[in-house]
Amino acid sequence: MQIGLVTLFPEMFSAITEHGISGRAIRSGLIELDYFNPRDFTADKHRTVDDKPFGGGPGMLMKTEPLLASIQAAKQALKARQLTGVPKVIYLSPQGRTLSQALIIELAQLDSMVMVCGRYQGIDSRVLASEIDEEISLGDFVISGGEIAAMALIDAMTRFQPGALGDAESAQQDSFSNGLLHSPEYTRPQSFAGQDVPKVLLSGDHEAIRLWRVKQSLGITWLKRPDLLQTMALDKEQEALLAQFIAEHKRQE
Ligand SMILES: C[S@@+](CC[C@H](N)C(=O)[O-])C[C@H]1O[C@@H](n2cnc3c(N)ncnc32)[C@H](O)[C@@H]1O
Structure with missing residues (x-):
């Protein structure tokens, strides 16, 4: 499974790349993670990745152009490595479908996907409409960024990759399966x-x-x-x- 991660904090993913079952699956190539940092797609000298919301109000949003460019780069990179299929683009969001074991099992069948990790107050609604196939939520609460949600999703999907667990049956016997x-x-x-x-x-x-x-x-x-x-x-x-x-x-x- 190939996953393109759009994130301002790629280093956070060491929590799953360096430890445990997910770390082993990544080291052995069962899961491949590639990072697309919007900061690398900025054009100004301050490498700005946030912007003010129209209409005012507290907080900032992710700046549109670097975000769009990083999502498109992630899609292109995955498409270039696949013979068929367009990668599904997921935005980790408190407004999405709540993550469940049934949804994990469904997503774990995919060959590739892009995960967009929001920061600040989130992303522009037009980016949501034009680039995102599905919003997925960890639950009815708000965390500060999508990275922890993306890591939870990747870790849970890893359990359903053939060869990832010592005993393949254990994921089938997990709670909720x-x-x-x-x-x-x-x-x-x-x-x-x-x-x-x-x-x-x-x-x-x-x-x-x-x-x-x-x-x-x-x-x-x-x-x-x-x-x-x-x-x-x-x-x-x-x-x-x-x-x-x-x-x-x-x-x-
Ligand atoms: C502070 S939150 C923004 C929340 C947004 N203003 C709202 O109320 O819907 C920043 C980012 O964290 C991520 N996030 C927050 N809560 C989440 C949840 N329950 N599930 C998945 N991602 C979440 C999203 O990527 C979001 O863009």
Whole structure:
């Protein structure tokens, strides 16, 4: 996957390029990042990248010409390296579609994309209309720039690149991948703070462990995020396991 990043702060991306699973995926070439800094596309001696909003008001906007030039350079660079297809251009924005695991899985299938990281009070609406294919938000809150949102998106998509994870199945089992939260997990020691690891996990009985995990995953979702269950069609096995979990939970109350 090739990603062109339009950003005033390319150095911020060392957080994902130098560490962990994303760092390994980038070093091995599974993900390629290229940076397009609007500051490199300025024509004045101060290399100005901000400008006042028409109509007044607090704050500045990203200056239009360097922003446009950097987005177009990112698109051109990606197009030149691809045989087909036009890269999708994403603007990280609090006004966009909220990032979800379903959206990550959809975007992770793309070969290339441009991510525009806003700064100041954001970008000119005409740049939005002419250059951006989709706005994507981290959630209903405002951060100071799009870089952290872009890094979250890249890191999450990395988990779905074949070969990026030691165990390819682990991304499929992550919370939200199947619409549910992940079941609880335990590691050593077997007894800790007066609590033991559930016996079934020590039993070696793979089918019993599978059923326990499905039941816990349904139950944890029911307890913590009941909204997720409302939009899901459970199969017969899941319905029965959730009913068991709820009955056991009520008995313990
Ligand atoms: C201070 S914010 C601008 C917010 C803008 N004035 C508004 O209220 O919609 C600066 C930049 O941070 C990024 N940003 C802020 N919140 C975000 C969020 N929830 N998700 C993704 N990007 C965000 C965007 O790229 C935005 O252009």
